[in-house]
Amino acid sequence: xxxxxxxxxxxxxxxxxxxxxxxxxxxxxxxxxxxxxxxxxxxxxxxxxxxxxxxxxxxxxxxxxxxxxxxxxxxxxxxxxxxxxxxxxxxxxxxxxxxxxxxxxxxxxxxxxxxxxxxxxxxxxxxxxxxxxxxxxxxxxxxxxxxxxxxxxxxxxxxxxxxxxxxxxxxxxxxxxxxxxxxxxxxxxxxxxxxxxxxxxxxxxxxxxxxxxxxxxxxxx
Amino acid sequence: xxxxxxxxxxxxxxxxxxxxxxxxxxxxxxxxxxxxxxxxxxxxxxxxxxxxxxxxxxxxxxxxxxxxxxxxxxxxxxxxxxxxxxxxxxxxxxxxxxxxxxxxxxxxxxxxxxxxxxxxxxxxxxxxxxxxxxxxxxxxxxxxxxxxxxxxxxxxxxxxxxxxxxxxxxxxxxxxxxxxxxxxxxxxxxxxxxxxxxxxxxxxxxxxxxxxxxxxxxxxxxxxxxxxxxxxxxxxxxxxxxxxxxxxxxxxxxxxxxxxxxxxxxxxxxxxxxxxxxxxxxxxxxxxxxxxxxxxx
Numbered sequence: 144x145x146x147x148x149x150x151x152x153x154x155x156x157x158x159x160x161x162x163x164x165x166x167x168x169x170x171x172x173x174x175x176x177x178x179x180x181x182x183x184x185x186x187x188x189x190x191x192x193x194x195x196x197x198x199x200x201x202x203x204x205x206x207x208x209x210x211x212x213x214x215x216x217x218x219x220x221x222x223x224x225x226x227x228x229x230x231x232x233x234x235x236x237x238x239x240x241x242x243x244x245x246x247x248x249x250x251x252x253x254x255x256x257x258x259x260x261x262x263x264x265x266x267x268x269x270x271x272x273x274x275x276x277x278x279x280x281x282x283x284x285x286x287x288x289x290x291x292x293x294x295x296x297x298x299x300x301x302x303x304x305x306x307x308x309x310x311x312x313x314x315x316x317x318x319x320x321x322x323x324x325x326x327x328x329x330x331x332x333x334x335x336x337x338x339x340x341x342x343x344x345x346x347x348x349x350x351x352x353x354x355x356x357x358x359x360x361x362x363x364x
Numbered sequence: 365x366x367x368x369x370x371x372x373x374x375x376x377x378x379x380x381x382x383x384x385x386x387x388x389x390x391x392x393x394x395x396x397x398x399x400x401x402x403x404x405x406x407x408x409x410x411x412x413x414x415x416x417x418x419x420x421x422x423x424x425x426x427x428x429x430x431x432x433x434x435x436x437x438x439x440x441x442x443x444x445x446x447x448x449x450x451x452x453x454x455x456x457x458x459x460x461x462x463x464x465x466x467x468x469x470x471x472x473x474x475x476x477x478x479x480x481x482x483x484x485x486x487x488x489x490x491x492x493x494x495x496x497x498x499x500x501x502x503x504x505x506x507x508x509x510x511x512x513x514x515x516x517x518x519x520x521x522x523x524x525x526x527x528x529x530x531x532x533x534x535x536x537x538x539x540x541x542x543x544x545x546x547x548x549x550x551x552x553x554x555x556x557x558x559x560x561x562x563x564x565x566x567x568x569x570x571x572x573x574x575x576x577x578x579x580x581x582x583x584x585x586x587x588x589x590x591x592x593x594x595x596x597x598x599x600x601x602x603x604x605x606x607x608x609x610x611x612x613x614x615x616x617x618x619x620x621x622x623x624x625x626x627x628x629x630x631x632x633x634x635x636x637x638x639x640x641x642x643x644x645x646x647x648x649x650x651x652x653x654x655x656x657x658x659x660x661x
Binding site for chain 2: 192194214215218219220221222226232234235236245246248249250251293297
Protein backbone atom coordinates (compact mmCIF):
# COMPACT_ATOMS: atom_id res chain seq x y z
CA UNK A 144 0.00 0.00 0.00
CA UNK A 145 2.74 2.46 0.99
CA UNK A 146 6.29 2.37 -0.29
CA UNK A 147 9.05 4.86 0.47
CA UNK A 148 12.36 4.64 -1.38
CA UNK A 149 15.41 6.56 -0.14
CA UNK A 150 13.35 9.45 1.14
CA UNK A 151 15.27 12.55 2.20
CA UNK A 152 13.72 15.76 3.43
CA UNK A 153 15.62 18.89 4.39
CA UNK A 154 13.89 22.12 5.36
CA UNK A 155 17.20 23.96 5.46
CA UNK A 156 20.56 23.34 3.85
CA UNK A 157 22.35 21.91 6.88
CA UNK A 158 19.53 20.18 8.70
CA UNK A 159 17.79 17.10 7.38
CA UNK A 160 14.43 16.13 8.85
CA UNK A 161 14.55 12.71 7.17
CA UNK A 162 17.56 10.82 5.88
CA UNK A 163 17.49 7.89 3.53
CA UNK A 164 14.21 6.34 4.62
CA UNK A 165 13.12 3.17 2.86
CA UNK A 166 9.94 1.63 4.17
CA UNK A 167 7.20 -0.68 2.93
CA UNK A 168 3.75 -0.92 4.53
CA UNK A 169 1.48 -3.62 3.13
CA UNK A 170 -2.28 -3.17 2.82
CA UNK A 171 -4.16 -3.59 6.06
CA UNK A 172 -1.20 -3.25 8.37
CA UNK A 173 -1.13 -1.19 11.58
CA UNK A 174 2.22 0.58 12.11
CA UNK A 175 3.39 2.74 14.98
CA UNK A 176 5.99 5.33 14.02
CA UNK A 177 7.89 6.24 17.13
CA UNK A 178 10.94 8.20 18.21
CA UNK A 179 11.90 11.22 20.30
CA UNK A 180 10.70 14.75 19.50
CA UNK A 181 12.27 16.02 16.32
CA UNK A 182 12.92 12.52 15.00
CA UNK A 183 10.89 13.17 11.84
CA UNK A 184 7.63 11.36 12.62
CA UNK A 185 5.34 14.24 11.66
CA UNK A 186 7.47 15.03 8.61
CA UNK A 187 7.06 11.47 7.39
CA UNK A 188 3.28 11.69 7.67
CA UNK A 189 3.26 15.10 5.95
CA UNK A 190 5.07 13.58 3.00
CA UNK A 191 2.43 10.88 2.79
CA UNK A 192 -0.48 13.33 2.58
CA UNK A 193 1.57 15.64 0.37
CA UNK A 194 1.66 18.64 2.68
CA UNK A 195 5.41 18.56 1.96
CA UNK A 196 7.48 17.27 -0.92
CA UNK A 197 10.59 15.11 -0.33
CA UNK A 198 13.95 16.60 -1.29
CA UNK A 199 14.97 13.21 -2.75
CA UNK A 200 13.42 9.80 -3.14
CA UNK A 201 10.10 8.31 -4.22
CA UNK A 202 6.81 7.61 -2.53
CA UNK A 203 4.22 5.21 -3.88
CA UNK A 204 0.73 5.01 -2.43
CA UNK A 205 -1.48 2.24 -3.71
CA UNK A 206 0.80 1.95 -6.73
CA UNK A 207 0.65 5.67 -7.56
CA UNK A 208 3.83 7.74 -7.43
CA UNK A 209 2.90 10.75 -5.34
CA UNK A 210 6.38 12.23 -5.04
CA UNK A 211 5.94 15.02 -7.53
CA UNK A 212 2.17 15.15 -7.64
CA UNK A 213 0.92 18.45 -9.08
CA UNK A 214 -1.13 20.75 -6.87
CA UNK A 215 -4.35 20.08 -8.77
CA UNK A 216 -4.02 16.29 -8.30
CA UNK A 217 -3.19 16.32 -4.57
CA UNK A 218 -6.83 16.85 -3.46
CA UNK A 219 -7.85 13.61 -5.21
CA UNK A 220 -5.20 11.65 -3.32
CA UNK A 221 -6.29 13.19 -0.03
CA UNK A 222 -9.87 12.06 -0.65
CA UNK A 223 -8.63 8.52 -0.17
CA UNK A 224 -6.72 9.33 3.02
CA UNK A 225 -8.00 10.00 6.50
CA UNK A 226 -5.82 12.22 8.69
CA UNK A 227 -6.13 12.71 12.45
CA UNK A 228 -4.12 15.33 14.35
CA UNK A 229 -3.09 15.93 17.93
CA UNK A 230 -5.03 19.22 18.04
CA UNK A 231 -8.13 17.63 16.41
CA UNK A 232 -8.46 20.42 13.79
CA UNK A 233 -12.22 20.68 14.04
CA UNK A 234 -14.08 23.74 12.82
CA UNK A 235 -15.25 25.54 15.97
CA UNK A 236 -18.16 27.35 14.32
CA UNK A 237 -19.66 24.26 12.72
CA UNK A 238 -21.64 21.57 14.48
CA UNK A 239 -20.31 18.05 14.97
CA UNK A 240 -22.53 16.91 12.11
CA UNK A 241 -21.16 19.62 9.80
CA UNK A 242 -17.58 18.83 10.75
CA UNK A 243 -17.94 15.16 9.91
CA UNK A 244 -19.92 15.94 6.76
CA UNK A 245 -17.19 18.24 5.46
CA UNK A 246 -15.07 15.69 3.54
CA UNK A 247 -18.19 14.29 1.86
CA UNK A 248 -19.45 17.74 0.85
CA UNK A 249 -16.03 18.56 -0.56
CA UNK A 250 -16.40 15.48 -2.75
CA UNK A 251 -19.81 16.68 -3.95
CA UNK A 252 -21.82 13.83 -2.46
CA UNK A 253 -25.61 14.13 -2.38
CA UNK A 254 -27.29 15.43 0.74
CA UNK A 255 -29.14 12.26 1.71
CA UNK A 256 -25.96 10.21 1.24
CA UNK A 257 -24.01 12.66 3.40
CA UNK A 258 -26.61 12.53 6.19
CA UNK A 259 -26.64 8.74 6.21
CA UNK A 260 -22.86 8.31 6.26
CA UNK A 261 -22.29 11.02 8.85
CA UNK A 262 -24.84 9.49 11.20
CA UNK A 263 -23.27 6.06 10.77
CA UNK A 264 -19.78 7.45 11.41
CA UNK A 265 -20.93 9.24 14.56
CA UNK A 266 -22.75 6.11 15.74
CA UNK A 267 -19.53 4.21 15.30
CA UNK A 268 -17.68 6.62 17.62
CA UNK A 269 -20.71 6.72 19.95
CA UNK A 270 -21.44 10.41 19.52
CA UNK A 271 -24.61 10.34 17.44
CA UNK A 272 -26.52 11.97 20.30
CA UNK A 273 -24.32 15.07 20.06
CA UNK A 274 -24.91 15.81 16.39
CA UNK A 275 -25.90 19.43 16.83
CA UNK A 276 -23.36 20.34 19.46
CA UNK A 277 -20.29 22.45 18.74
CA UNK A 278 -16.73 21.13 19.25
CA UNK A 279 -16.02 23.35 22.25
CA UNK A 280 -18.96 21.82 24.07
CA UNK A 281 -17.21 18.44 23.95
CA UNK A 282 -14.35 17.00 25.97
CA UNK A 283 -10.91 16.41 24.39
CA UNK A 284 -11.57 12.73 23.98
CA UNK A 285 -14.94 13.36 22.35
CA UNK A 286 -13.42 15.92 19.99
CA UNK A 287 -10.79 13.44 18.90
CA UNK A 288 -13.49 10.83 18.31
CA UNK A 289 -15.28 13.34 16.07
CA UNK A 290 -12.00 13.91 14.20
CA UNK A 291 -11.66 10.16 13.75
CA UNK A 292 -15.25 9.95 12.52
CA UNK A 293 -14.43 12.67 9.98
CA UNK A 294 -11.36 10.75 8.86
CA UNK A 295 -13.24 7.46 8.56
CA UNK A 296 -16.47 8.74 7.01
CA UNK A 297 -14.90 8.65 3.56
CA UNK A 298 -13.84 4.97 3.96
CA UNK A 299 -10.18 5.79 3.46
CA UNK A 300 -7.55 3.42 2.16
CA UNK A 301 -5.08 4.74 4.72
CA UNK A 302 -5.55 6.41 8.08
CA UNK A 303 -2.69 8.66 9.15
CA UNK A 304 -2.63 9.78 12.77
CA UNK A 305 -0.13 12.30 14.09
CA UNK A 306 0.11 11.98 17.90
CA UNK A 307 -3.68 11.56 18.15
CA UNK A 308 -3.60 10.79 21.89
CA UNK A 309 -1.09 13.50 22.81
CA UNK A 310 -3.75 15.76 24.41
CA UNK A 311 -5.92 13.03 25.93
CA UNK A 312 -6.24 11.31 29.29
CA UNK A 313 -5.78 7.56 29.60
CA UNK A 314 -9.43 6.63 29.29
CA UNK A 315 -9.88 8.72 26.13
CA UNK A 316 -6.63 7.35 24.74
CA UNK A 317 -7.93 3.81 25.12
CA UNK A 318 -11.20 4.77 23.48
CA UNK A 319 -9.37 6.28 20.51
CA UNK A 320 -7.13 3.25 20.12
CA UNK A 321 -10.14 0.95 20.04
CA UNK A 322 -11.48 2.98 17.12
CA UNK A 323 -8.18 2.70 15.28
CA UNK A 324 -8.05 -1.05 15.92
CA UNK A 325 -11.57 -1.39 14.66
CA UNK A 326 -10.82 0.58 11.47
CA UNK A 327 -7.74 -1.56 10.91
CA UNK A 328 -9.76 -4.72 11.42
CA UNK A 329 -12.08 -3.54 8.65
CA UNK A 330 -9.17 -3.25 6.22
CA UNK A 331 -7.85 0.30 6.63
CA UNK A 332 -4.08 0.61 6.69
CA UNK A 333 -3.13 2.65 9.77
CA UNK A 334 0.05 4.64 10.40
CA UNK A 335 0.20 6.27 13.79
CA UNK A 336 2.99 8.55 14.97
CA UNK A 337 3.42 8.52 18.75
CA UNK A 338 6.11 8.73 21.41
CA UNK A 339 3.90 7.07 24.01
CA UNK A 340 5.78 3.85 24.87
CA UNK A 341 3.05 2.60 27.17
CA UNK A 342 0.59 2.80 24.33
CA UNK A 343 2.87 0.81 22.07
CA UNK A 344 3.29 -1.86 24.76
CA UNK A 345 -0.45 -2.05 25.32
CA UNK A 346 -1.28 -2.45 21.66
CA UNK A 347 1.43 -4.68 20.15
CA UNK A 348 1.86 -3.87 16.49
CA UNK A 349 4.68 -3.26 14.04
CA UNK A 350 6.90 -0.47 15.33
CA UNK A 351 9.11 1.68 13.11
CA UNK A 352 11.61 3.80 15.03
CA UNK A 353 13.08 7.08 13.83
CA UNK A 354 15.99 8.91 15.39
CA UNK A 355 17.35 12.20 14.05
CA UNK A 356 15.62 11.53 10.74
CA UNK A 357 17.01 8.02 10.25
CA UNK A 358 15.15 4.73 10.42
CA UNK A 359 16.80 2.90 13.30
CA UNK A 360 14.34 0.12 13.98
CA UNK A 361 11.53 -1.85 12.34
CA UNK A 362 10.03 -4.57 14.56
CA UNK A 363 7.04 -6.81 14.28
CA UNK A 364 5.39 -7.80 17.60
CA UNK B 365 -25.80 20.69 -9.04
CA UNK B 366 -25.31 19.63 -5.44
CA UNK B 367 -21.89 21.27 -5.51
CA UNK B 368 -23.40 24.53 -6.79
CA UNK B 369 -26.04 24.54 -4.07
CA UNK B 370 -23.37 23.82 -1.46
CA UNK B 371 -21.26 26.62 -2.93
CA UNK B 372 -23.99 29.21 -2.51
CA UNK B 373 -24.81 27.98 0.98
CA UNK B 374 -21.16 28.56 1.87
CA UNK B 375 -21.21 32.06 0.33
CA UNK B 376 -24.24 33.07 2.37
CA UNK B 377 -22.82 31.49 5.52
CA UNK B 378 -19.49 33.32 5.03
CA UNK B 379 -21.24 36.65 4.65
CA UNK B 380 -23.44 36.04 7.71
CA UNK B 381 -20.42 35.12 9.83
CA UNK B 382 -18.46 38.31 9.11
CA UNK B 383 -21.10 41.02 8.69
CA UNK B 384 -18.81 43.87 9.73
CA UNK B 385 -16.04 42.98 7.32
CA UNK B 386 -18.62 42.36 4.61
CA UNK B 387 -20.11 45.82 5.20
CA UNK B 388 -16.62 47.36 5.16
CA UNK B 389 -15.83 45.86 1.76
CA UNK B 390 -19.21 46.94 0.34
CA UNK B 391 -18.82 50.42 1.81
CA UNK B 392 -15.36 50.89 0.36
CA UNK B 393 -16.50 49.94 -3.13
CA UNK B 394 -19.62 52.11 -2.78
CA UNK B 395 -17.73 55.25 -1.76
CA UNK B 396 -15.15 54.86 -4.48
CA UNK B 397 -17.68 54.22 -7.23
CA UNK B 398 -20.00 56.97 -5.97
CA UNK B 399 -17.16 59.48 -6.33
CA UNK B 400 -16.49 58.24 -9.83
CA UNK B 401 -20.20 58.34 -10.69
CA UNK B 402 -20.52 61.88 -9.42
CA UNK B 403 -17.55 62.92 -11.51
CA UNK B 404 -18.98 61.15 -14.55
CA UNK B 405 -22.31 62.95 -13.99
CA UNK B 406 -20.62 66.34 -14.11
CA UNK B 407 -18.65 65.43 -17.24
CA UNK B 408 -21.67 63.94 -19.03
CA UNK B 409 -23.87 66.94 -18.36
CA UNK B 410 -21.21 69.50 -19.18
CA UNK B 411 -20.53 67.65 -22.42
CA UNK B 412 -24.24 67.71 -23.19
CA UNK B 413 -24.27 71.44 -22.59
CA UNK B 414 -21.32 72.00 -24.90
CA UNK B 415 -23.08 69.95 -27.55
CA UNK B 416 -26.30 71.91 -27.15
CA UNK B 417 -24.61 75.28 -27.18
CA UNK B 418 -22.69 74.46 -30.29
CA UNK B 419 -25.96 73.60 -32.00
CA UNK B 420 -27.66 76.79 -30.88
CA UNK B 421 -27.11 80.22 -32.32
CA UNK B 422 -23.79 80.21 -34.09
CA UNK B 423 -23.36 83.93 -34.90
CA UNK B 424 -24.89 86.96 -33.23
CA UNK B 425 -24.70 90.49 -34.68
CA UNK B 426 -25.36 93.18 -32.11
CA UNK B 427 -26.88 96.39 -33.47
CA UNK B 428 -26.27 99.84 -31.98
CA UNK B 429 -29.87 100.84 -32.51
CA UNK B 430 -32.96 98.92 -33.59
CA UNK B 431 -33.08 99.28 -37.41
CA UNK B 432 -36.09 100.48 -39.39
CA UNK B 433 -38.28 97.70 -40.76
CA UNK B 434 -37.19 98.04 -44.42
CA UNK B 435 -33.48 98.00 -43.52
CA UNK B 436 -34.06 95.03 -41.28
CA UNK B 437 -35.86 93.13 -44.00
CA UNK B 438 -33.04 93.87 -46.46
CA UNK B 439 -30.44 92.65 -44.05
CA UNK B 440 -32.39 89.50 -43.32
CA UNK B 441 -32.81 88.81 -47.02
CA UNK B 442 -29.11 89.46 -47.65
CA UNK B 443 -27.96 87.12 -44.92
CA UNK B 444 -30.53 84.40 -45.74
CA UNK B 445 -29.11 84.37 -49.24
CA UNK B 446 -25.87 82.88 -47.89
CA UNK B 447 -25.96 79.20 -48.79
CA UNK B 448 -24.60 78.29 -45.36
CA UNK B 449 -27.29 80.11 -43.41
CA UNK B 450 -30.32 78.17 -42.17
CA UNK B 451 -32.14 80.93 -40.35
CA UNK B 452 -31.87 84.61 -39.45
CA UNK B 453 -33.84 85.86 -36.47
CA UNK B 454 -34.20 89.47 -35.29
CA UNK B 455 -34.29 89.87 -31.50
CA UNK B 456 -35.68 93.21 -30.34
CA UNK B 457 -34.32 94.79 -27.13
CA UNK B 458 -37.52 93.97 -25.25
CA UNK B 459 -37.32 90.32 -26.34
CA UNK B 460 -33.66 90.18 -25.28
CA UNK B 461 -34.60 91.65 -21.87
CA UNK B 462 -37.39 89.13 -21.42
CA UNK B 463 -35.06 86.23 -22.24
CA UNK B 464 -32.44 87.45 -19.77
CA UNK B 465 -35.06 87.80 -17.06
CA UNK B 466 -36.20 84.24 -17.73
CA UNK B 467 -32.65 82.93 -17.53
CA UNK B 468 -32.17 84.48 -14.13
CA UNK B 469 -35.11 82.43 -12.90
CA UNK B 470 -35.96 83.31 -9.30
CA UNK B 471 -33.59 86.23 -9.37
CA UNK B 472 -35.32 87.72 -12.38
CA UNK B 473 -37.10 90.29 -10.25
CA UNK B 474 -33.71 91.96 -9.66
CA UNK B 475 -34.29 93.55 -13.06
CA UNK B 476 -37.63 94.93 -11.87
CA UNK B 477 -36.72 98.59 -11.88
CA UNK B 478 -34.81 98.63 -15.16
CA UNK B 479 -35.89 99.85 -18.60
CA UNK B 480 -36.90 97.09 -20.96
CA UNK B 481 -34.85 98.41 -23.88
CA UNK B 482 -31.55 98.38 -21.99
CA UNK B 483 -30.17 95.45 -24.01
CA UNK B 484 -29.15 95.88 -27.68
CA UNK B 485 -31.11 94.47 -30.58
CA UNK B 486 -29.46 91.58 -32.39
CA UNK B 487 -29.59 89.32 -35.39
CA UNK B 488 -29.21 85.65 -34.53
CA UNK B 489 -27.87 83.57 -37.37
CA UNK B 490 -28.13 79.77 -37.36
CA UNK B 491 -26.02 77.86 -39.82
CA UNK B 492 -27.04 74.68 -41.61
CA UNK B 493 -25.71 71.56 -39.91
CA UNK B 494 -23.27 70.80 -42.76
CA UNK B 495 -21.84 74.32 -42.45
CA UNK B 496 -20.99 74.07 -38.75
CA UNK B 497 -17.29 73.69 -39.18
CA UNK B 498 -14.66 76.14 -37.97
CA UNK B 499 -13.58 76.96 -41.52
CA UNK B 500 -17.07 77.73 -42.81
CA UNK B 501 -18.01 79.74 -39.73
CA UNK B 502 -14.85 81.84 -40.16
CA UNK B 503 -15.70 82.44 -43.83
CA UNK B 504 -19.29 83.47 -43.14
CA UNK B 505 -18.12 85.80 -40.38
CA UNK B 506 -15.61 87.42 -42.77
CA UNK B 507 -18.37 88.00 -45.34
CA UNK B 508 -20.70 89.47 -42.73
CA UNK B 509 -18.00 91.80 -41.46
CA UNK B 510 -17.87 93.32 -44.96
CA UNK B 511 -21.07 95.18 -43.95
CA UNK B 512 -20.02 98.12 -41.73
CA UNK B 513 -23.30 97.85 -39.77
CA UNK B 514 -22.20 94.44 -38.57
CA UNK B 515 -19.13 95.59 -36.66
CA UNK B 516 -20.21 94.09 -33.33
CA UNK B 517 -20.29 90.46 -34.35
CA UNK B 518 -19.90 87.62 -31.84
CA UNK B 519 -19.63 83.95 -32.45
CA UNK B 520 -19.02 81.47 -29.66
CA UNK B 521 -16.49 79.34 -31.49
CA UNK B 522 -13.40 80.38 -29.54
CA UNK B 523 -15.19 80.26 -26.27
CA UNK B 524 -16.69 76.89 -27.12
CA UNK B 525 -13.32 75.56 -28.21
CA UNK B 526 -11.78 76.64 -24.94
CA UNK B 527 -14.66 75.16 -23.01
CA UNK B 528 -14.41 71.91 -24.98
CA UNK B 529 -10.72 71.81 -24.17
CA UNK B 530 -11.60 72.32 -20.52
CA UNK B 531 -14.08 69.46 -20.70
CA UNK B 532 -11.37 67.33 -22.31
CA UNK B 533 -9.07 68.19 -19.42
CA UNK B 534 -11.85 67.37 -16.99
CA UNK B 535 -12.28 63.98 -18.63
CA UNK B 536 -8.55 63.29 -18.57
CA UNK B 537 -8.45 64.32 -14.93
CA UNK B 538 -11.43 62.07 -14.32
CA UNK B 539 -9.66 59.10 -15.85
CA UNK B 540 -6.55 59.73 -13.79
CA UNK B 541 -8.51 60.24 -10.60
CA UNK B 542 -10.65 57.25 -11.46
CA UNK B 543 -7.57 55.13 -12.01
CA UNK B 544 -6.11 56.07 -8.61
CA UNK B 545 -9.44 55.63 -6.89
CA UNK B 546 -9.99 52.20 -8.40
CA UNK B 547 -6.48 51.09 -7.47
CA UNK B 548 -6.87 52.35 -3.91
CA UNK B 549 -10.25 50.63 -3.65
CA UNK B 550 -8.76 47.40 -4.96
CA UNK B 551 -6.06 47.50 -2.29
CA UNK B 552 -8.53 48.27 0.48
CA UNK B 553 -11.07 45.67 -0.65
CA UNK B 554 -8.29 43.10 -1.04
CA UNK B 555 -7.03 43.76 2.49
CA UNK B 556 -10.52 43.70 3.94
CA UNK B 557 -11.22 40.36 2.32
CA UNK B 558 -7.81 39.16 3.49
CA UNK B 559 -8.92 39.88 7.07
CA UNK B 560 -12.01 37.75 6.46
CA UNK B 561 -9.82 34.98 5.12
CA UNK B 562 -7.40 35.16 8.05
CA UNK B 563 -10.38 34.67 10.34
CA UNK B 564 -11.19 31.51 8.39
CA UNK B 565 -7.72 30.11 7.97
CA UNK B 566 -8.58 27.00 9.94
CA UNK B 567 -11.48 26.34 7.58
CA UNK B 568 -9.30 26.81 4.52
CA UNK B 569 -6.63 24.51 5.92
CA UNK B 570 -9.08 21.74 6.71
CA UNK B 571 -10.79 22.09 3.35
CA UNK B 572 -7.43 21.49 1.71
CA UNK B 573 -6.62 18.56 4.02
CA UNK B 574 -9.85 16.69 3.32
CA UNK B 575 -9.39 16.95 -0.44
CA UNK B 576 -10.94 20.24 -1.49
CA UNK B 577 -9.62 21.42 -4.84
CA UNK B 578 -8.23 24.94 -5.20
CA UNK B 579 -11.32 25.98 -7.12
CA UNK B 580 -13.66 24.48 -4.53
CA UNK B 581 -11.89 26.35 -1.76
CA UNK B 582 -11.57 29.65 -3.60
CA UNK B 583 -14.90 29.79 -5.44
CA UNK B 584 -17.14 30.89 -2.53
CA UNK B 585 -14.74 33.69 -1.62
CA UNK B 586 -14.54 34.87 -5.22
CA UNK B 587 -18.33 34.84 -5.50
CA UNK B 588 -18.58 36.62 -2.16
CA UNK B 589 -16.19 39.31 -3.42
CA UNK B 590 -18.22 39.74 -6.60
CA UNK B 591 -21.50 40.00 -4.66
CA UNK B 592 -20.00 42.54 -2.27
CA UNK B 593 -18.73 44.52 -5.26
CA UNK B 594 -22.14 44.43 -6.93
CA UNK B 595 -23.81 45.62 -3.71
CA UNK B 596 -21.25 48.41 -3.53
CA UNK B 597 -22.02 49.32 -7.14
CA UNK B 598 -25.77 49.50 -6.51
CA UNK B 599 -25.21 51.57 -3.39
CA UNK B 600 -22.94 53.90 -5.35
CA UNK B 601 -25.61 54.29 -8.03
CA UNK B 602 -28.24 55.09 -5.43
CA UNK B 603 -25.91 57.56 -3.73
CA UNK B 604 -25.07 59.22 -7.03
CA UNK B 605 -28.76 59.54 -7.87
CA UNK B 606 -29.45 61.08 -4.47
CA UNK B 607 -26.57 63.57 -4.97
CA UNK B 608 -27.81 64.34 -8.46
CA UNK B 609 -31.42 65.00 -7.45
CA UNK B 610 -30.72 67.08 -4.35
CA UNK B 611 -27.43 68.83 -5.06
CA UNK B 612 -25.98 68.52 -8.54
CA UNK B 613 -29.08 69.58 -10.47
CA UNK B 614 -29.51 72.82 -8.54
CA UNK B 615 -25.77 73.49 -8.46
CA UNK B 616 -25.10 73.04 -12.16
CA UNK B 617 -28.23 74.96 -13.14
CA UNK B 618 -27.04 77.95 -11.17
CA UNK B 619 -23.50 77.77 -12.52
CA UNK B 620 -24.61 77.61 -16.14
CA UNK B 621 -27.74 79.74 -15.74
CA UNK B 622 -29.97 77.09 -17.18
CA UNK B 623 -33.63 78.05 -17.36
CA UNK B 624 -34.99 74.62 -16.62
CA UNK B 625 -33.67 71.92 -14.31
CA UNK B 626 -34.91 69.15 -16.58
CA UNK B 627 -32.16 69.86 -19.10
CA UNK B 628 -29.73 67.93 -16.88
CA UNK B 629 -29.72 64.15 -17.06
CA UNK B 630 -28.60 61.30 -14.85
CA UNK B 631 -25.99 58.79 -16.07
CA UNK B 632 -27.03 56.90 -19.21
CA UNK B 633 -28.05 53.26 -18.73
CA UNK B 634 -24.80 51.97 -20.23
CA UNK B 635 -22.80 53.94 -17.64
CA UNK B 636 -24.96 52.56 -14.86
CA UNK B 637 -24.35 49.00 -16.01
CA UNK B 638 -20.64 49.77 -16.30
CA UNK B 639 -20.62 51.07 -12.74
CA UNK B 640 -22.19 47.88 -11.38
CA UNK B 641 -19.78 45.77 -13.43
CA UNK B 642 -16.85 47.83 -12.10
CA UNK B 643 -18.06 47.00 -8.60
CA UNK B 644 -18.28 43.30 -9.40
CA UNK B 645 -14.80 43.34 -10.93
CA UNK B 646 -13.35 45.23 -7.97
CA UNK B 647 -14.80 42.77 -5.47
CA UNK B 648 -13.80 39.72 -7.50
CA UNK B 649 -10.24 40.95 -8.14
CA UNK B 650 -9.80 41.99 -4.52
CA UNK B 651 -10.77 38.48 -3.47
CA UNK B 652 -8.46 36.92 -6.03
CA UNK B 653 -5.43 38.86 -4.79
CA UNK B 654 -6.14 37.91 -1.18
CA UNK B 655 -6.67 34.23 -1.96
CA UNK B 656 -3.47 33.89 -3.90
CA UNK B 657 -1.36 34.13 -0.77
CA UNK B 658 -3.63 32.36 1.66
CA UNK B 659 -4.81 29.27 -0.18
CA UNK B 660 -2.05 26.76 -0.66
CA UNK B 661 -2.74 23.10 -1.26
